[in-house]
Every structure is written in C-alpha cells, then in structure tokens.
Amino acid sequence: MTLTTPPSATIPAVVSRAGGALDGPDSLVDALMPSPAAPRGHDLLVEVRAVSVNPVDVKIRASGNRARADRVLGWDASGVVVAVGDEVTLFAPGDEVFYAGSLDRPGSYASRQLVDERIVGRKPATLTYAEAAALPLTGITAWEALFDKLRLTEHSTGALLVLGAAGGVGSMVIQLAKALTGMTVIATASRPESRAWVTQLGADIVLDHSAPDFEKQIRAAAPGGVDCVFTAQSRGRIPLFVKVLRPFGEIVAIDDERDLDFYALKDKSISWHWEFMFARSRYGWDLQAQHDLLNRIAALIDAGRIRSTVTRVLAPLNAARLREAHAIVETGRATGKIVVAAEA
Known part of the structure; x- marks a missing residue:
C-alpha cells in the first residue's frame, strides 16, 4: 500500500448535516470524519484533488436530511490513487484518476474517498485536476x-x-x-x-x-x-x-x-x-463500461478533439467555497461547470 500523505484517524470533509436551503447553517458544514477503511475488493482509495458541483448535488442537499446524520455529497472528482483493494486490476497507487462515484456511497466532498475501480477512468494527462473534475458525470x-x-x-x-x-x-x-x-x-x-x-x-x-x-x-x-x-x-x-x-x-x-x-x-x-448515469453503479450493471468510456473521453481530450467544460474554479475545498458553487449552480444559468479545487 502506498500513501501520498500519512494516514490518520480522521479526514477533513464538507458534510450536509440538515440539508435544505443553502443559507441554513447546517446545509454544508466543515467537519472531521472517520478516515475511509482500507480498500477491499475492487475499491480504490483516492486522495481527492478537485470536485465539480452538479445539479444532483444541489437537488439532494435541498431535499433535506431528516436524520441529521452527516452526509458527504459530491459526484465528480479527480485525484490520485493512494491504495487499492485485493481484486483491483485496472489501477495502482500513484495513478491519476477521474470519476463520478455512486449515489449509494459517501461522496467526493472529502479529502479521501473509496470508489469502485470499474467506474473510474484515467485522468486526461493534458488537464489539471480542476479541469478533469469537470468532466466525469x-x-x-x-x-x-x-x-x-x-x-x-x-x-x-x-x-x-x-x-x-x-x-x-x-x-x-x-x-x-x-x-x-x-x-x-x-x-x-x-x-x-x-x-x-x-x-x-x-x-x-x-x-x-x-x-x-x-x-x-x-x-x-x-x-x-x-x-x-x-x-x-x-x-x-x-x-x-x-x-x-x-x-x-x-x-x-x-x-x-x-x-x-x-x-x-x-x-x-x-x-x-x-438517461440516468447512476443506473450502472446503483444496480451493478456492466460497471466496466463506465471505466472504458471515461478512458475514451480522456483519449479524446488528450488528442485535442474535445475540451474541458470548466468555466470557473474556486479554492480551497471547504464549506464556504462549496456554498458559493452551489449558489451558482442553483441559479440554473451557469454555463459549463463550476469546480472546487483542494488547493488554489
């Protein structure tokens, strides 16, 4: 197992504690949460370098959280693989990746995230982490x-x-x-x-x-x-x-x-x-097709045939910047994608 930063019992994250309106004090909150467990099976442990905010983030946050249990949102990320499960064949520690994750698992508004390798692609080599994070979903x-x-x-x-x-x-x-x-x-x-x-x-x-x-x-x-x-x-x-x-x-x-x-x-x-791109991960249907198409998108990017759709990058990855990104997406008038990077 290779780690780019030392492991710890907790990691910084942004959680939706109450959901609801964006101006609510607990809609998006900086927090420390337990570090993800060591990856098993097909899972990768990824150090998140950038995320983008999609309408699904806004919709789920706005729908509220009656249980008031901390929930990590975020369904777009780019980052670096720091550890892999025992069944992983597509990636190794140190690989740069991008992906959209699954609705049924903790999201990408955290410094580290577990994600199934079969819905992950290799990050386009010609893009920054912020540019790549705009693309997966x-x-x-x-x-x-x-x-x-x-x-x-x-x-x-x-x-x-x-x-x-x-x-x-x-x-x-x-x-x-x-x-x-x-x-x-x-x-x-x-x-x-x-x-x-x-x-x-x-x-x-x-x-x-x-x-x-x-x-x-x-x-x-x-x-x-x-x-x-x-x-x-x-x-x-x-x-x-x-x-x-x-x-x-x-x-x-x-x-x-x-x-x-x-x-x-x-x-x-x-x-x-x-069309609902989370259907594959939710039902376990032909998961590797998502890996393959993300790699094809990366190849098109690196060949100069298509480009990243990022139009604005905010930093760092904290509740204040994510609130700002949610507010922009919530207007329904944003062009392209709004990205929040871990570092400026």
Whole structure:
C-alpha cells in the first residue's frame, strides 16, 4: 500500500448535516470524519484533488436530511490513487484518476474517498485536476445518451437538437456529437454568453429557446424535421417535440419531469429514452463500461478533439467555497461547470 500523505484517524470533509436551503447553517458544514477503511475488493482509495458541483448535488442537499446524520455529497472528482483493494486490476497507487462515484456511497466532498475501480477512468494527462473534475458525470451522461440510447455512430447524419446546450451535459453532448458523429448540432441558448459558449464548443446552429418564434427557427434549421432531441428542459415541450421531430425520431431526456404526455408521441412513432448515469453503479450493471468510456473521453481530450467544460474554479475545498458553487449552480444559468479545487 502506498500513501501520498500519512494516514490518520480522521479526514477533513464538507458534510450536509440538515440539508435544505443553502443559507441554513447546517446545509454544508466543515467537519472531521472517520478516515475511509482500507480498500477491499475492487475499491480504490483516492486522495481527492478537485470536485465539480452538479445539479444532483444541489437537488439532494435541498431535499433535506431528516436524520441529521452527516452526509458527504459530491459526484465528480479527480485525484490520485493512494491504495487499492485485493481484486483491483485496472489501477495502482500513484495513478491519476477521474470519476463520478455512486449515489449509494459517501461522496467526493472529502479529502479521501473509496470508489469502485470499474467506474473510474484515467485522468486526461493534458488537464489539471480542476479541469478533469469537470468532466466525469456530464461526460458519462452525454456518452450514454448519444451512443447507448440514440445509438449514434460515426456514420450518423441528420439534425440533433440540444436543449439546455450551455449546461454541463449539453456542453459535452455538443462536443461528442461533433467529434464522433456526422450530425448537425442545433444548440439552444438565450443569453449572449451562453450563445458564445456553445458556439465555441462547435454547435453548427444556435437558436434562442426563449424567442416567440422558437418553433419556426427549428423548422428553418431542419426543414425535413429534427432526427434526434437531447433535452434537459422537457417541461411543456412535448407539443414542440411532436411538431419539429420527423416520424420515427428519438428523444433522450435527463431531467425529472413526471407529468409528460408520452401518448402524444405515438402518432409519429417517436421514441423516448431516459438517461440516468447512476443506473450502472446503483444496480451493478456492466460497471466496466463506465471505466472504458471515461478512458475514451480522456483519449479524446488528450488528442485535442474535445475540451474541458470548466468555466470557473474556486479554492480551497471547504464549506464556504462549496456554498458559493452551489449558489451558482442553483441559479440554473451557469454555463459549463463550476469546480472546487483542494488547493488554489
């Protein structure tokens, strides 16, 4: 076993003690917690160097914590492997890694974390820890949406409409679609800074989803109908999707809308897919596929074909900086990803 820093009985962490509103005194708190046990099986013990904040962090914190037991949030990290379990074959102590973790285990808002090697990738060599921490959750989500759900390939052509394109996942959808398929990417963004951002990432056409003639804009961009839709903004959009998608078109969604009129899609035989990147880790389904796709994303980064989506880095990794990051993400108007690094 190799450690980059001496072991101790406790480690610094940021915990959500009461959850709820961000301004609550116990929503995010600096704390000392027991150090993770020595890794067993497929587990890695990782020294966390940077984390990014996702909407899932905000959602789980805001939902409250009735038990008031300290909970470590965080589902994106990059760092260094310091010890490995007896069944580990993919990594060794000293390896630099990035990953999104599991909803069912303590998160990454801590100096050390246990994580299954099969959902971990090798950190892109050309990126800093902060740049790498922006990528795992959104990269996995975008990859599974495009290639597992929509089944796009390098030979795929047609129009892909991306709603919520300036967000973390949308930013990766644009890049992966442009790097690995022949699709024309129609991105939606309403503010000048978000329009500039998605253009930089490679979107072919940028439309304003807040415009009164949004539907007309889509029809002009894809006269034969949109082939596929990626959406992080499904509320109230089913009628629009029915109008702008071609027959046998496909939709993949990542938001949590429950009251959607799926029957309206039947007349055009439009398919609806849900994407939830934690399904693999929660149910133990083909775990190593996540390792493999993270390594492919790292290779694309190191080849210069896609880029990190970090737009702001805060430091150090403490409750104050994480509160600041949560506040930015909570607005729903952040472009790219907000990262909190262990050191400035």
